[in-house]
Amino acid sequence: MQSSSPTEIAAVALAGTSTSDDPVVRFLVAIAVVIIVCHALAWVFGKLGQPPVVGEILGGLLLGPTGLTLLWPAGSAWLLTPSVMATLSAVAQLGLVTFMFLLGSELQVVKGATGTRVLAAVVAGSLVLPFAGGVVLAVMGRSVIAGPAAHPVTYTLVFGLAMSITALPVLARILVDEGMQEGRVGQVALACAAIGDGAAWMALTVILTLSGLVGSGGLGLTIGMVAALTLTTFLLVRPALARLVERAPAGAMLGPVLVAGALAYAATTQLIGLHAAVGAFLFGTALPRGAEVVMTVRKQLHGFTQVVLLPLFFAGVGLSTAISAVGGSLRNWLLLVAVVLVATITKFVGAGGAAYLAGMSARHSLQLGALMNCRGVTELVIATICLQYEIVNSSGFTILVLMALTTTALTGPLVRSCRTGRMGLVVHRRMAPKTKP
Structure with missing residues (x-):
């Protein structure tokens, strides 16, 4: 038609x-x-x-x-x-760009040496262990999930990266649903997911660029543009926004300016090889915290985004995804089960264990490990990219999609179990809280 x-x-x-x-x-x-x-x-x-x-x-x-x-x-x-x-x-x-902008504008910095130590440990633990597990599964299941044009190194690295993702937008929704968005665990989880996702998108860009799939301007140029945009944001854009907010009479024209800025950043990062959501989030982090006029603009955007735009994004992913049978082979189904189990265990242990070793309480560490297991829509985006460049085949794509849905569905119940102490775990005196909520 x-x-x-x-x-x-x-x-x-x-x-x-x-x-x-x-x-x-x-x-x-x-x-x-x-x-x-x-x-x-x-x-x-x-x-x-x-x-x-x-x-x-x-x-x-x-x-x-x-x-x-x-x-x-x-x-x-x-x-x-x-x-x-x-x-x-x-x-x-x-919808995704607007939501990521709002999310970045609400992110609070975790202050103090303990916060910095926890952030570094959790980011490393939540990325390295799942990545290693993904690499092992990629090698073992290559004949089942590798795409026809997949270079062995590219395929292995990208599949490992897909296993290490935490879905920042979905994590934020879960935190709001659980009433944890303003608590210490929620803020640490958001910060770690933001840093981890930024690192993951950069790593994906580097891998695809080295493989000759994206970034026609060259790896050095792509990295240079990302660094320049980040420095410009915090050295020039953030002070400029602070002055704009101070002088904005009751928020006149502030809303359109902020939305236009978020869209411009999203377009910029999309052009240089990163996802548009990363740019919108980066622009949101440059907004002044605590300003009444900024809170008013956020409230105006939040309702329509949550009710209309964001559901359309989630639905759009589902509408463009054909979930077919993994296959009639028992090996395929065993690989699916292995992917889900390894993704869940490595994320939970990697993030939660790192948090505990860095000084968080046992219960908070368990909550953090459960939260970081959420992959959601970000995983679907990665899976789509893998399929588009034939890094994985249709079976591999389906396995990644089912893994994303399963781990996301597990996140809420796991978090509630950790908060109420119903996981059957005994927290001994030696594991008493080391940090305050």
């Missing part, structure tokens, strides 16, 4: 008529269906003690090739045309 021109669409609208072929009608109906289905499943999963984001992603899966296309092909073909899917994807990216 060819898309109508703006003139034709306007003519139909002015005439007060609509047809089943009207792209505007399809787009609006698709948004309504996505929002209703995703929020309904989010509510159901929330009642079951799961992170609502699991329901939102599953809602997208049910509306896509895995659900609606199988049960009602005609309805799916009418509702989710290529043009509608492309528009939904664009709006979904706007």
Whole structure:
């Protein structure tokens, strides 16, 4: 079906008529269906003690090739045309960028020597151990999950990186749902996830650039541009924003300026090889903390982002993902189980163990290990990139997607178990809290 021109669409609208072929009608109906289905499943999963984001992603899966296309092909073909899917994807990216900007603007710095020590230890533990586990599984399962164009080194490194990811946007949602976003554990988890995700995206950029897949300007140029953007942000942009906030009369024009800045940063990082979400988050970290006018702008953006834009992003990922059977081979299913178990255990032990050794209490360390196990949508993005460049095949992609959903679904219950002490673990006197909440 060819898309109508703006003139034709306007003519139909002015005439007060609509047809089943009207792209505007399809787009609006698709948004309504996505929002209703995703929020309904989010509510159901929330009642079951799961992170609502699991329901939102599953809602997208049910509306896509895995659900609606199988049960009602005609309805799916009418509702989710290529043009509608492309528009939904664009709006979904706007939702992710806005949410990441808000997240960066709310991030608080963990102060003090203990905070610095914990951050360094948890970032290292949450990246290194899962990465090592992923490398081992990549080597063992190469014949099952490696893509046709995968270089052995590139494939192994990227799969290990995919295992070490923590989904920053989903983690933030879980923290809000659990009421932990302002506590010490929540702030440490956010900071570690932010640092770890930044390092992971940079590592992915380096790996793909060295493989000749991205970054046509060269590795040195890409790294130089990232460093220049970071320095510019904290040396020039942050002071400029502080002055702007001080002089903004009741926030006049501040909202549009901040949103435009976040979009510009997102576009910049996308152009230089990093994900757009990294740029939006970086710009958000440059905002002054505690300013009343900034809090007002955040509140204005937060509602619409949470209700409309962000669910569209999660749904967009699900709609573009065809979850097929892992395969009839027992080996494939055993590999899937191994990936989920290794991803969960290495993240939990790596992050939680490092936090405890760095001085956090046993209970807080367990909570942190559980939180860092959340992979969610970031994992889906990494999996999509792997499939796009044929680093993994369809089986490998499916395994990564199922691992992302499983670990994310486990995060909420694990965190609550750690907070209430219902994991069956005995915390001895020698493991008494070393730090205050």
